[in-house]
Structure formats: C-alpha cells, structure tokens
Amino acid sequence: MNTALILAGGVGKRLGKDIPKQFLKVNGKPILAYTAQVFQNHDEIDRIVVVCVSGWEDEVENIKTTYGLDKIIRIIPGGDNSMQSISNGIFGIEDITSPDDIVIIHDSVRPLICKEIISDCIAVCKKHGNGCASIPVQETIVRTDDRISGNTNIDRSNVMRVQTPQAYRYDLVSKLYKDAYEAGIEDSVYTNTLMLHFGRPIYFARGSVFNLKITMVNDIDLFSIVLDYFSSKKGHQSSS
Template sequence: MNVALIIAGGSGKRMGQDIPKQFIHIYDKPVIIYTLESFQNHPQIDMIDVVCLEGWQEVLQAYSKQFNISKLRTIVSGGKTGQESIRNGVYAMEGRVSDDDIVIIHDGIRPLVDEYVLTDVIVKAKTYGNAVTAMPYNEQIFIMDDDISTINYIPRERLRRVSTPQAYHYGKLKWAYHEAYDKQIGIFGSSYTNTMMVELGERLYFAAGSEKNIKLTSRDDLEIFKAYLKLEKDIWLK
C-alpha cells in the first residue's frame, strides 16, 4: 500500500494573510485541495492522511467532502514544529499501515506536484527503501567567510536541491522518529525527515523532481502558482 502523509500544520505568517496559507482560495479552491487532488487522482495512492493546523480540522474535512477527496482517511493535529507535525502523522498511522508500506510525505503548500514525480518517488522507494525528490543546482554556491565576503565555493555538480514528496517504508520511518526523539537529534530548526535520516546514518536515494513543484511561502509564490494554473487552463482549452 502507498500512503500519502500531507503536512498542513503551518500557520503561514510570512504570507501576511488572515488565514493559513494552505487554506487561501485560488480560483475558488483552497490551496490544500489542489495538493490533495494530485494524490487523489494518482492511481498508485491508496490512502491519504493529513496533519492539519489545530482548529482547522473541521474546515479541512468539509473541503475534502466538497471536492470529493475520497481517499482521505485521517486528519491529525499538527505539532509546534514541522518535525513534530510529521512525527504526529507517522505515529497516527500505527495499526493501520504495515512496516512494508510506502509513506509519501509531502508539503501541503506544494500544490503543483506532477504525476510523474509521484510515480518516480514511489518506484525509487520500493527499489531502494527510500526516495527524495531532487533537482540539480543551476547557480554557483559560495560559502560565507563572514557576513560580507567569501573565499570558498562548492562545485554545483555535487549539489542537489531536495524537497517533497519524499517516501520511506513505514517501519523505517517509525523507527527513525522514535530514535531521533530519544536521542534528540535531527529534530530542531529547519530539520525535515530527509535531514533527520542522514543524521541517523541513513543513505538517501534521489528521485525525479520538477521546477514546477514550488512551495508557497510568499505572495510572489502565489502569483507564480496562479500563472501555472492559467497556463494549464489555456492549454486545455486549445
């Protein structure tokens, strides 16, 4: 079984809106629903769980019913941090998901995830035990020597930009979160499941990414998202 774990526990203060960014409406549909529809419509996704911002669970449930997200099974309360939210979602699967099942973790505010990206991350996870979507760097990367200068750089050929979706066997995922919280490593700051896994000594495997798979963190991102939607609509109408 392939299970999607959608992380929608953030408050989205950087967006400057009165409501969380995952619930902002774009063309009469909330952002989170665009994300959920990508998983709902993918033939290899069997079940969807969502980690939701506290107080918004009923809103999410209502939207899911309105937009026919029939694969949604469980809505879990988010934590104080991103890692705590993911942990809550992982632990809530116990008893419903077997250790060999694939769990695909994805940010609720990445609504433009393509079918081929989801397919590849599932295939790679089944082949190697895990998979993280990755893209090459097209810019030069320099290491700061101080606040205003540098004397060193990292060859971009050795770098990859990693995002969600990322996929793991449930048994490994469950073990990793217990281990990380017991040892208090890989759970602070901007840590995510992928960085936590590396800190626990795990090797990660790359899957196909997409430049379109943007994360909506600013108003500019919303405008880019709208442009993509308009482009897809125009192509469909031709």
C-alpha cells in the same frame, strides 16, 4: 499499501496572512485542495492522511467534501514544529500500517506536484527504502558566513535540491523518528535531514522546477501564473 501524508500543520508566518497559507484560495480553490486532488487521482495512492494545524480540522473536512477527496481517511493534529507534525502523522497511522507499507510525505503548499513525480518516488522507495524528489542545482552556489559576502564557491555538480514528496518504507521512517527523539533531536525540519544526520543515505527521485513551495506572497502570484499557463495549454491542445 501507499499512504500520502500531506503536511498542513504550518501557520505561514512569512506569508503575512490571517489564515494558514494552505487554506488560501487561488482562482477560487484552496491550495490544499489542489495538492490533495493530485494524490486523490493517483492510482498508486491508496489513502490520504492530512496533518492539520490546530483549529482548522473542520476546514479540511469541508475541503474533503467539496472536492470529493474520499481517500482522506484521517486528519491528525499538527505539532509545535515541522518535526512534531511529521512524527504525529507517522505515529498516528501506526495502527493501520504494515512495516513494508510506503508513506509519501508531502507539503500541502507544493500544489504543482504531478503524477510522474509521485510515481517515481514510490518506485525508488520500493528499490532502496526511500525516494526523495530532487532536482540538480542550476545556479551558482556560494558559501557565506554573514549573508553579506561570499567566500567559497560550492561545486554545484555535487549538490542536489531536495523537495517533497519523499517516500519512505514505514518501518524505516518510524524507527528514524523514534531514534531521533531518543537522541534528543526535536526540531529537524525534514525527514531527509534526519536521515543524513544518522548517516543513512537518501535516494533521489524525479523532481521538477515547477514543484514550488509556496512560502512568500510572490509564490502565490507565481502559482497563479503557472496555473493559467497550464490551463491555456490544455485548452489549446483540446481545440487542436
């Protein structure tokens, strides 16, 4: 069974808005709804679990009802940081998950996720135990110690940008978080970061430059532009 674990536990301080960014509306629809609909409509996703920032659970229920997201089976409270939110989600489905099930962890604020990326993450995970959406680095990468000047060029051919979704076999990812807490690690941002910390390889799956993470105000503008582009492209194809 494949479970999508959508992370909606952040408060979006960098965005400077009064409400968490995953609940902001773009073209009249909450960002979370865009994201969840992709998983809702994916044939390989059996169920969706949302990890939600405290106090916004009713809004998730409202989005579930409004947009027909009947694959959402559980809403789990988020934690004080990203690691706690993810582990809350992982351990919060232990009672309904088998060791060889797959959990697909995804940021709610990456609403331009597509079916093909999800499918490839699952396929790579089935083969290797994990599969993380990734893309090559196109820009020049320079190391800096002070963010004022650079001192070393990093060979971009040896670097990949890792995104979400990230798919993991359940027994492996649950053990990962248990090992992390036993080791006193409590603030790792992403699951792949923990994997590398413990010397466990991550395997690259298909990603996309369009799979942007909404972090700043300009990202919302970019998301809206991309939405309009794909909408006009779809309309053009329909009329052709």
